[in-house]
Amino acid sequence: MTTIEQASAPATGPDGQGSGRPRAGRRPLAAGAGLLSAGVALGGAELVAGLVGPQASPVVAVGDTVITLVPEPVKAFAIATFGESDKIALVVGTLLVIAVYAAVLGVLALRRRTPGVAGIALFGVVGAVAAATGPAGGPLDALPSLAGAVAGVVALLALLAPLTGPTAGAATTRPDDGVPPAERLRTSLGAGDRKGPGLDRRRFFLTGAAAAGAAVATGGAGRLLLRRFDVGGARAGLVLPAPASPAAALPAGADLAAAIGGLTPLFTPNRDFYRVDTALTVPQIDPAGYELSLTGMFDAPRSYTLDDLLGRSDVIERDTTLTCVSNTVGGRLAGTARWLGIPLGALLRENGIRPGSDQLVCRSVDGMTIGAPTRSALEVKDAMLAFGMNGEPLPVEHGFPVRMIIPGLYGYVSACKWLTGIEASTYDAFDVYWTERDWAARAPIKIASRIDTPAPLRRFPAGRRAIAGVAWAQTRGIGAVEVRVDDGPWLPAQLSPQVDADLWRQWVLPHDFAPGSYQLTVRATSAEGEVQTEERAEPFPAGSSGLHSIRVNAT
Ligand SMILES: Nc1nc2c(c(=O)[nH]1)N[C@H]1C(S)=C(S)[C@@H](COP(=O)(O)O)O[C@H]1N2
Numbered sequence: 145m146t147t148i149e150q151a152s153a154p155a156t157g158p159d160g161q162g163s164g165r166p167r168a169g170r171r172p173l174a175a176g177a178g179l180l181s182a183g184v185a186l187g188g189a190e191l192v193a194g195l196v197g198p199q200a201s202p203v204v205a206v207g208d209t210v211i212t213l214v215p216e217p218v219k220a221f222a223i224a225t226f227g228e229s230d231k232i233a234l235v236v237g238t239l240l241v242i243a244v245y246a247a248v249l250g251v252l253a254l255r256r257r258t259p260g261v262a263g264i265a266l267f268g269v270v271g272a273v274a275a276a277t278g279p280a281g282g283p284l285d286a287l288p289s290l291a292g293a294v295a296g297v298v299a300l301l302a303l304l305a306p307l308t309g310p311t312a313g314a315a316t317t318r319p320d321d322g323v324p325p326a327e328r329l330r331t332s333l334g335a336g337d338r339k340g341p342g343l344d345r346r347r348f349f350l351t352g353a354a355a356a357g358a359a360v361a362t363g364g365a366g367r368l369l370l371r372r373f374d375v376g377g378a379r380a381g382l383v384l385p386a387p388a389s390p391a392a393a394l395p396a397g398a399d400l401a402a403a404i405g406g407l408t409p410l411f412t413p414n415r416d417f418y419r420v421d422t423a424l425t426v427p428q429i430d431p432a433g434y435e436l437s438l439t440g441m442f443d444a445p446r447s448y449t450l451d452d453l454l455g456r457s458d459v460i461e462r463d464t465t466l467t468c469v470s471n472t473v474g475g476r477l478a479g480t481a482r483w484l485g486i487p488l489g490a491l492l493r494e495n496g497i498r499p500g501s502d503q504l505v506c507r508s509v510d511g512m513t514i515g516a517p518t519r520s521a522l523e524v525k526d527a528m529l530a531f532g533m534n535g536e537p538l539p540v541e542h543g544f545p546v547r548m549i550i551p552g553l554y555g556y557v558s559a560c561k562w563l564t565g566i567e568a569s570t571y572d573a574f575d576v577y578w579t580e581r582d583w584a585a586r587a588p589i590k591i592a593s594r595i596d597t598p599a600p601l602r603r604f605p606a607g608r609r610a611i612a613g614v615a616w617a618q619t620r621g622i623g624a625v626e627v628r629v630d631d632g633p634w635l636p637a638q639l640s641p642q643v644d645a646d647l648w649r650q651w652v653l654p655h656d657f658a659p660g661s662y663q664l665t666v667r668a669t670s671a672e673g674e675v676q677t678e679e680r681a682e683p684f685p686a687g688s689s690g691l692h693s694i695r696v697n698a699t
């Protein structure tokens with residue numbers, strides 16, 4: 145601490161008397177010093193995180209903590225505003241906050257070093273605590289943030305020194321040091337510059353360049369090291385078994401999208417499949433070390449390796465539409481895939497699940513807990529543990545190597561990704577992640593329909609044109625879809641062939657548009673006769689409801 149105090153002394157020297165002008169000129173440089181120090185801190189932290197693991201990076205850890213702590217309305221706003229870029233938005237936001245914080249620290253530290261050093265130390269501690277206490281964190285995960293903070297402090301002191309160099313200090317604090325006044329002046333001008341004594345621009349920019357180089361080099365090296373954790377290669381090498389029970393054959397003309405531009409395809413390609421989860425870095429599970437453990441209310445619980453699961457004789461293949469509770473009316477947080485896996489009910493029964501369990505607490509490797517109703521897991525046709533999606537191993541973002549799929553329930557109460565544990569429990573005994581945040585504990589998917597084409601507010605030439613979209617009511621099936629133009633009658637749409645109740649259906653209604661502006665509204669009826677309600681509900685806490693209605697213009 146002594147050196148820091150000494151180093152800061154010159155700043156309060158000659159130009160600190162009252163004029164203030166020279167220091168004002170140094171402020172932008174000091175802010176730059178703060179920014180560069182933050183860069184060095186983050187780069188250093190990334191380098192160490194490259195050795196420890198991706199979850200230990202301070203930006204990731206702090207971002208993860210923000211995700212865990214922010215209230216649901218804010219999260220809903222972020223999803224609504226940034227959609228699937230919400231995570232990028234969070235990282236960019238976190239970096240912006242760090243940048244502003246660092247610039248302010250730099251300016252503060254110009255006068256006195258202590259607040260600057262303390263500020264960086266605080267940042268290190270926040271990162272370290274966030275990383276170490278995260279659901280998948282350990283004490284080792286504190287290391288990158290702490291190392292980064294040390295590097296940041298060193299960089300800050302090195303960068304501030306040329307802004308408040310010892311030249312001025314020597315000249316003022318010891319005026320009678322024997323150096324002739326003229327000589328003193330020359331030293332001051334030579335080592336410093338016109339802004340005032342003690343400011344050595346050249347040294348500042350050289351140190352700055354070195355700091356920037358160090359930040360980029362360590363950050364880049366850290367990123368490279370992190371590739372070791374990537375399981376993409378292992379995933380690509382995985383051979384999926386053939387299903388003992390393949391998916392039902394699709395009737396001819398099953399996919400209407402082939403003929404209608406803008407209509408959602410029957411199957412969602414994996415790269416287009418929506419993604420919703422709290423994971424800032426996608427969990428990487430090495431399939432060789434994978435283990436699924438069953439615990440809790442079972443008579444004879446056991447664990448399964450991935451080979452145990454892949455090698456079973458009861459592998460099924462099923463087509464199911466997955467839906468997120470956060471989907472708004474007309475939204476796109478739904479997708480259909482051909483899933484490959486093993487029947488969930490069979491697995492639970494062979495472990496002797498006890499009748500008293502009404503909730504399965506599903507645990508993912510990143511600490512997420514998802515509470516699925518035991519009864520649905522046992523009784524819903526085609527509930528499964530999936531390892532294949534549309535003919536490939538599960539993509540890493542979609543839960544590689546194993547996730548749960550239960551048709552008819554929103555993803556947050558059924559579709560646990562990166563699944564490593566199933567604890568047979570009860571709703572009374574355990575509150576999972578989302579119910580702790582006041583989302584409904586039980587959440588069947590509400591019947592929904594959406595207009596894909598024409599797009600809202602679209603202008604198109606008057607004449608005959610297809611109005612088309614998709615509708616879903618998993619486990620019950622879609623029986624009918626109707627469209628209303630302005631306040632006219634409900635007109636029945638043509639439906640894609642019924643493949644399975646768990647699969648959405650496409651619908652299409654050709655319509656003659658005279659020039660003008662129209663309000664198009666859609667509503668679905670389940671195969672059981674339930675009519676989609678027009679009563680609006682927000683996604684929170686149990687899923688949105690209401691009719692999708694858009695305005696279009698024929699010219
Ligand atoms: N581990 C984990 N599993 C999860 C989630 C999550 O945040 N973490 N989100 C759930 C939610 S809210 C939904 S809608 C589905 C989304 O699955 P997808 O990203 O493959 O579309 O995953 C579910 N499984």
Ligand SMILES: [Mo]
Pocket residue numbers: 420467468469470554555556
């Ligand atoms: Mo979801």
